Amino acid sequence: MSVFPEARNVNDAPTGLRVTVKGTLHPAEQIARGAAFELFSTVEEDGFRRVSRAGAPAPFHRFVHASEVEGVSVGGHAQPGLGVLGDGTPEDPLDAPLMVPLSRGIRWTDVHKAAQNPAYRDDPMLAGIRRTASIRRGTRMIKALSAGQIAGYLRGWLPYGFCYREYDVAHLRTPADLMLLRTDGEAGRGVPEVVYALRWRASSPDDYEIPAGAEQSGLREVPPHDRVGAPVLGTGFTPSERHLIPEFVTRDMADLPMPANAALIAYTSDGTEVVLYTYQPEQRGWLRMVGPQWRHLVTGIPEIPPDQEYLPVGDAVRSTILVGTYGEREYEAVADLPGGFRVLAMTRAARYPVENVSRRAAFGRWRGVLCQVLHTDSGWTRLRLARPDADAIARLGAQCYERGVYEVWAPAGELSDHETVTVPYPPA
Template sequence: MTILNDMGQAAVMVDGRAYSAEPVAGGAAYELFSDHPEPGFLRIESPARWPFHRFVPTSEVTGAGPAAMPESQLCAPLSRSLSWERVHWLSQRPPRDRHAADVVASVRATAVIRQGTRMVMPLTAGSVTDLLRGRLPHGFCYREWDVAHLRTPAELAVLGGEASEDVTYLLRWRAIDAADFRPSTGDTVSGLVAMPPHDRVGAAVLGTGFAPSSTELIPEWVTADFADLPLPAHAAVVAYAPDGTEVVLYTFQPEQRGWLRLVGPQWRRLLNPLREISADQEYLPIPRDQAVFSRLVGMFRGEEYEAVADPPEEFRVLAMSRAARYPVESLRRRTRYARWRGAAVTVLSADANWVRVRLCQPDPVNVTTLGAQCNRRGVYEAWAPTTEVADAHDAELRYF
């Protein structure tokens, strides 16, 4: 049974001390509160009751009572001969022998994505602008469950976003299906592991399935083939202030193909780095005449319609009228693929003479040969002459 204090909050034990606390991210972490400064606690910029707070993962909390575990817990076979420090050390370098590889693989296999898993992706100020103007998410991403205790810009820098002391941005959405993601291991990122520093942006890719970090053990994924993923309903661009406060800036409204601004006047300063975006813009529509090469389609009564996903349970026809939002009988992601000079690519945009493409499996050879540019960690794009692009086709990934 969970013990509540006089404010109706849970009272939990951390490091042998009792704190008033509230669960965050569905119970992945707890926000602890204190009346006075303590190690690890930050002063809340706009306190409602408590002046100080701290975020800790659920694994460090006792006394919170039984809680539902919507996501799989990251587990390691610890023993006298295998400490947590050793597991972390192994996760931060390519395995030197089969035993080390098996240990890391067994730990990584305990992190699972399900339909409806809350995912996050680090964003720079520029990529926030791109999202609001119609670009789709792609590249490296993480389960919110594994990083919910990281709240300040300094802590979230481990995810590879933009280094800043004032604000960090993340995209948060619910996974439509696990098939959209691949662990950052094996052939998925083998070319990136070998990428020289001058040809990459951000931290090196380890190939162990974990993010580079001196203190954290964070499983990481990439979108399959580094392809764009259609945004589900209620995806959100969130900002984190230096005191660890989370602020929802925008939410995605699929029927309008646009973003609704939610941030209040007291947090407008968090939008200052978005220099090409007006802080007073309530709604940023995505142009309807813009070609979208990765989208959701569904079947309803034998006819195909553009579809909307609202995981984990609602998948419907895209329609402005609520009465016409029929549940689809099947759902697929349709993405444009092609080959350019022998390399597999996804198509991002096209005109009569040029095609914007992204490499599905970048490596030092094809990046150099094609002159692809790295615009974010692991993502390599280039302009290809239309006459050199072959086998362009729409591939479909069936969800159900």
């Protein structure tokens, strides 16, 4: 006897995995280790779009989050082990789902409406829901990028600013859906053929903050003419008409060290995910992963040769590093998660595991405003505001380069309290 609800319009597309959504059984493929599913249909149903890629098991498809799935089966048998359990809980312990306590008095529409209203930024119920979306060591993070931004990472940028857990946005696969996660202010200017993203694993939950509460209140008050991208609501959720998506920022808007095997990826118009480059910390560069079939996705990145297989980033751009101890000596380290941290060394034999890992970066104050020191050139220092607000932005004449990120050049001699800050990571 089937454990699923009475199914209707069951499709016969050639795939063994099937999921039930809103009482309907669909052939499906799991995405992001079961955080989302791609559903297929032989007919054009509500929410389904025609598949453009060759080899798809059915002519129409749509993407849904695991939380929308009512049941999973293979060959007609209940299958709790394909990424999600029967109640939608992910198998990966690094992906804690967002928990919303729905009841007769609290409907999903009420929660979504509150999450989109800055007046509810101090609501205890909303804060409790937001805290359930937690980051752990090894949690996969993602940041949507424009072509210009991905070029910056290929030249040496580090993760910073607004970002998301991959688990929460795994169902957003097409450029049209991913536009709401962009930080470059391009939303509303047409949907591109491809959206890029940076994906990496979190080294420590202490590297991230929820853009809500008193410490993050400044971004809520920034006027529209001084910001780029969507407004910061202060509830901890990104602005969206349909989705409930918890958002994060890197602590103090600072750069984070780039972990090993971080990936620069592309999402095409039919939801295909293509890994373009992976980060190789020992070589300090990005290794191209795509072949001729997807080379056109690299061609769209400005000033990046599409036929170059390795793109070095050098040492000068690293404003933040990891350090760790081995044998009572300190070494530069690299996060190689989920395995742990090791010495950054060219030879495999010297890649010892390290202890007491810390993140190290330079901070200072200019005109009384706390900033991260990004780099110095010819007596001038590039600064990024750690806690931007309308007053600090005006006082420094800082410019907004992406959502929530404000930078400015300052005379190096005018910097005060210039110091290297070491942030220790807690034990795993």
